[in-house]
Amino acid sequence: MPTGIVNEMELLSKNINELLEQKKLFDIKRLVNDLHPADVAELMTFFDRDNQVVLFRLLQKDMAIAVFEQLDFERQENLLNSFTDDKVSEILNYMSPDDLTELLDELPAKVVKKLLYLLNPDQRNMASLLLGYRENSAGRIMNPGYIDLKENYTIAQALERIRKLSPPEDMIYTAYVTDIQRHLIGIITLRDLILSTPEKKVTEIMDTDVVFVSTDDDQELVARNIQKYDLLSLPVVDHEHRLVGVVTVDDAIDIIEEEATEDIHRLAAIQTTEDEYLHSTVMQKVRNRILWLVALLLGGMVTSFIIQNQSALIQTVVSLSFFIPALINTGGNVGSQSTSIMVRGIALNEVDSRNIFKIALKESLVGSILGGLLGLVGFFRVLLLRESSMIGIIVGISIWVVVFVSNLIGIIIPLFLKKMKFDPALSATPVITTIVDMIGVFLYFQIARIFIGF
Template identity: 45%
Template sequence: MTDHLTSIQTGLRSELRQLVRSQLHLLLEQGNLEGAKALLVPVKPVDIAEVIEGLPESMQVIAFRLLSKAEAIEVYEHLEPTTQQALLQKFKHQEVLDIVDKMSPDDRARLFDELPAKIVRRLLPQLSPHERQATAILLGYEEATAGRIMTPEYISLKETLTVAQTLERIRNLANASEVIYYLYVTDTSRHLAGIVSLRDLVISSPDTALGDIMTRDVICVHTDTDQEEVARMIQRYDLLAVPVVDREQRLVGIVTVDDVIDILQQEATEDIYALGGVQSDGDNYFQINLVTVVRKRVVWLLVLLFTNTVTGSIIKSQEDVIAKMAILTAFIPLLTGTGGNVGAQSSTVVIRGLNTDQIKDLGSGKVIFREGMAGILLGLILGGLAMIWAYLILKTHFLVAFSVGISLVGIAFLASVAGSFLPFLFRSVGLDPALMSAPFITTVVDVLGVFIYFTIARTILGL
């Protein structure tokens, strides 16, 4: 029931955004800026961002300038990087500074990662000293690490403070912190000593010292921890934020759950694109220009084109077999297509298992063996059905049908082993398993599959 209500609410919000977008577009066309401004007042910033992204480029900057300064900053943080860059190019210099200087440090660092280096070099020195220092620190860490995605906006306390003193401090610093549900206790050298939840504070006596109620066994990550590992940790322990410490265990920032959701979505999108042989740099695929789209897709298509020429060469080398039994060629698409599907299934479950650590305890050997056995069973089922279909429906010679069935068992086994082995191989040498596996599985199945088929056919038919 809850899922159904959530689905209905999501659908209604989507329809509302489409309605606002169409009305905003009409009002801007008519030049009714007051009406457009009034239309956006009750709309949430994240929805305004999506509405603006759906407008023509010429209208995006007009719609953005209708927002108040505080709302404009929040909306800007929700925009796609391509839209952010497009707006910056149309803003006046002071407008750019006003927006960028007020952004959260982690969002600003993410924006600077997307902007051309010459623009970043021009903007960074003109930020306020505090924001410039915070941004420079984040940009000093490697990309896709906890240090790069963290925010330095958190509340740090000493364990000698009482609950009453802490609550007063929270009131004074709440606006300067991104999260107040967790409070971090540090010593005089900023070493992370413990953590206190807002709930613990509320239910504790005002005179109680933080040292008496804080949790000393703190889950934390280091600045060089990979962002995917940070996301998995927050997901595993159901945290709203995780503290980030440097090599000396000094608290330097926190990673919040909203950033983790963005990371998980980005990583999942990249993996899905990679499984289709499309290179992704985290951009919105449908907002990049056509030339870039072609460049991202052409590499592996060329690899597959080369694969097909190799497969064609193998088929050509079997001209004497084909001349005697031309019907054999009719089953090549069935065998290679089925093998490719089996291999894709194996690689998909293994890649997903690698990303979620579900197969960490099994080891590569057990996983490959398990998938190999699954391939044999699948091959027996599919091969049996293919043999019956070829013999009874197509009225093919029994030995030809038998060759197809036996070949399908071998190809399914080969595809399963390749689909489970290749992700481990590519990961061990530092390559992306998702991006590399799909085209190589196709290569293995097409080339070796056709070779296996004709070898078996030669043997069984005595050609």
């Protein structure tokens, strides 16, 4: 958030705190209800749990629902625990179905069962339907509320239908034309409807080239399509091509943020979690990291074992040990760079099976050039330390080989994971570094043996 906005929120929170101390609740009510719901949600982060409840109770009904949808899960849960069943029922029944499903996803099963009983029949059936779809699928995140128009409608009838439905602002810009079996056959923008004559048929102006997803498609594909085609909303169809919901651009932004965070965690070899940093406990953080760290420690011990097996060679040429850290650090850095580039390329759909050979050739050339340049730096560095030129040649060639191999490993592992239907981000930077360490040390001593004749 920009610094100016943060400072403004801090000043506003101080002002409200003073009003709370003076029990001037009417002034607070007038102040917070004039703000945007997103600003109120942000403002509530400056207050403790009790005062968050007080602030929320001062909101008008429509504002309260909009603010509740903007809050993070922990604050939503705190408010639900503080309200009566009637108040909870009022909030949940006016939430959009996709936001309600997201909330129910986070709660324990017993709490979900209780909350479902507080919903009206329509909202309960809708929530049960969405919860029945696979997690992280288009069906799970879609909103079943959308503007549907029959193919025999005139423009006048279509506009009247939109007025009757009174959709929220994020869904009013696109209408979907369906046949009598609810099959999606076209889309119309609000602009086209307004600019067309009332007696025209919707089929005359609709666009039949519709981009859509299936209920089983992954949410990442949904967000990617919305981004690729610059859509405000994306229709979701079932296996029989019947329109069942839409995903809006604000949901796509949330998905992109969630997936990016997940990839960053995986690249750092951290188990992904939906808990925010400040809201997760110490033990949660330990659990998220310990398994990977233990695995990497065991991998590091393999490197130590390789070095131990070369103790006779090291005792003969002690100076070889001086350059092990520089060698494995260089290999790890190169491997991490190529892995990060490859994972990002895969995420942006710039890398696929059609251009693997081209990528492998290009990265081989890149690795050769980088290895040669860094090898020369290593060679002259050894000479500056007044070691023999033979040691310099060993170090220089070893760096060239390790950089070349590390670069290839950095692109091969993400591609292999993608081929095996795993997330390429699992090829985490620490994992690549550990693998490269083992291979780099092994190659270094093999090259040394060749030149020394040991």
